[in-house]
Amino acid sequence: MSFLTDRKRANATGSAKSGTMHHWHMMISSVGLVVLLPLFIFSFGSALGGTYEEVVAYYTRPVPAAIAALTLIVGFMHFCGGVQTFIEDYTQGFTRKALIIAMTCLSYGAAGFGVLAILRLAL
Amino acid sequence: MADVNRGNRPLSPHLTIYRPQLTSMTSIFVRLTGNALLVAALMIVWWFVAAASGPDAFATADGFLRSWFGDLVFFLSAWAVWYHMFGGIRHLIWDSGYMLDVEKSETAGLIMIIASVLMTIFTVIVL
Numbered sequence: 001m002s003f004l005t006d007r008k009r010a011n012a013t014g015s016a017k018s019g020t021m022h023h024w025h026m027m028i029s030s031v032g033l034v035v036l037l038p039l040f041i042f043s044f045g046s047a048l049g050g051t052y053e054e055v056v057a058y059y060t061r062p063v064p065a066a067i068a069a070l071t072l073i074v075g076f077m078h079f080c081g082g083v084q085t086f087i088e089d090y091t092q093g094f095t096r097k098a099l100i101i102a103m104t105c106l107s108y109g110a111a112g113f114g115v116l117a118i119l120r121l122a123l
Numbered sequence: 124m125a126d127v128n129r130g131n132r133p134l135s136p137h138l139t140i141y142r143p144q145l146t147s148m149t150s151i152f153v154r155l156t157g158n159a160l161l162v163a164a165l166m167i168v169w170w171f172v173a174a175a176s177g178p179d180a181f182a183t184a185d186g187f188l189r190s191w192f193g194d195l196v197f198f199l200s201a202w203a204v205w206y207h208m209f210g211g212i213r214h215l216i217w218d219s220g221y222m223l224d225v226e227k228s229e230t231a232g233l234i235m236i237i238a239s240v241l242m243t244i245f246t247v248i249v250l
Contacts, residue, residue: 027218030211037204044167045250048188052178055185059174068171075164082157114168117175 022081029078033071040071056121065122072114080107146225149232153210156203163200166193201246206239 011020043064047055059065080103087099141147166188173184187193213231216222222231 027215030215034208034212037208041201041204041246042249045246048170048185048250052174052181052185055174055181059171072164072168079157079161079164082154083161086154086158110165110168114171117168117171120175121171 022085026078026081029074029081032074033078036067036071036074039067043067059118059121062122065118069115069118069122072111072118076107076111076114080104083107145229145232149210149235153207153214156207156210160200160203160207163196163203166196198243198247202239202243205242205246206235209235209238 007020007024012018014020047058047064050058059068083103084100087096087103091099170181170184170188173180188197213222213235216231217228222228
């Protein structure tokens with residue numbers, strides 16, 4: 001048994017069978033966001049406040065556009081996982097299912113709209 | 124007996140009977156800030172969609188984001204995002220098996236609070 005790692009031993013043993021994987025994906029996205037968010041805060045923050053022309057010109061540049069798009073993708077996926085745990089802790093039954101579905105749709109929807117808009121500005 | 128009390132199980136955590144401690148409060152605020160950041164995130168998405176749509180749509184969204192209400196949301200979100208990030212780093216440290224005893228956890232909690240306030244001040248000064 002000592003050949004198994006701790007994570008492998010915990011994997012698929014919870015009631016949902018997927019909690020370990022959920023946690024692992026939250027860890028991956030959190031590490032990504034530690035890098036992305038400071039970059040996004042200061043690039044978006046410097047763009048906000050400019051005129052329409054300045055903002056459009058700023059986001060035609062690939063680096064600010066890539067930072068913004070990646071932050072929205074990783075950020076909303078991280079939110080999707082986090083809010084699911086939040087909902088599961090405080091609600092049950094139909095409310096729980098409805099809220100998880102709604103927030104998952106919102107997360108993917110917002111990320112999709114945001115990324116499409118950034119691509120349109122960048123290309 | 125796994126089947127006893129099915130469907131009537133306690134929900135976590137029992138905030139009303141739980142004595143507030145630095146570790147529990149900093150943890151609760153990590154959850155709160157993370158979920159509250161949705162508001163700023165949706166405002167940012169709206170701003171990008173508006174910018175891609177044209178000058179008129181952009182003027183509406185930009186006006187809202189730069190109003191006193193938008194400023195307030197972004198100021199609070201700046202603190203929330205730094206705080207949540209330091210909270211997340213604390214979780215990554217815990218998950219690696221370090222700083223798990225109470226004393227070190229409380230030190231980490233204190234560092235989170237101080238660092239998030241300092242980074243918020245830094246962000247406001249820079250931007």
